[in-house]
Amino acid sequence: xxxxxxxxxxxxxxxxNSTETKTPAVDDYGSCGYxxxxxxxxxxxLTISGTRDMNDYSWYDSPRPWSPYLEKIKQIVITxxxxxxxxxxxxxxxxxxxxxxxNSIEHLGFEAFSGCS
Numbered sequence: 092x093x094x095x096x097x098x099x100x101x102x103x104x105x106x107x108n109s110t111e112t113k114t115p116a117v118d119d120y121g122s123c124g125y126x127x128x129x130x131x132x133x134x135x136x137l138t139i140s141g142t143r144d145m146n147d148y149s150w151y152d153s154p155r156p157w158s159p160y161l162e163k164i165k166q167i168v169i170t171x172x173x174x175x176x177x178x179x180x181x182x183x184x185x186x187x188x189x190x191x192x193x194n195s196i197e198h199l200g201f202e203a204f205s206g207c208s
C-alpha cells in the first residue's frame with residue numbers, strides 16, 4: 092500500500108537545540124473497512140485512517156485484524172474522516188493508555204473499548 096500515513100516524532104538529544112525526525116517502524120497494517128486502513132507501529136500506536144465506517148468485529152466469526160497485537164497496543168489514534176468505531180474494535184487492549192477520537196465519529200460500536208485499561 093503506497094498511501095499509508097506516517098506518524099512522525101521529534102527526538103531531542105541532550106541539551107542541544109538540534110532535532111532529528113524519526114519515523115517509527117511499521118509492525119503491521121491492513122484494511123479495517125471500506126476506504127479505511129490500520130497501521131501498528133513499533134511504539135505501540137495503532138492508527139486508523141481514511142474515510143467512512145470501521146468494520147464491526149466479534150470474538151468468533153470476524154476477529155479484528157490487530158488481534159495478535161492486543162497486548163502491544165498502548166495508544167489508538169483515529170484520524171478525522173473516520174465516521175464510526177466498530178463493535179468490539181478495541182476490546183481487550185489491556186495496556187491502552189491514550190485514545191484520540193476526532194469529531195467526525197458519529198457512532199461508537201457495542202463494547203468498542205470493553206476490557207481496556
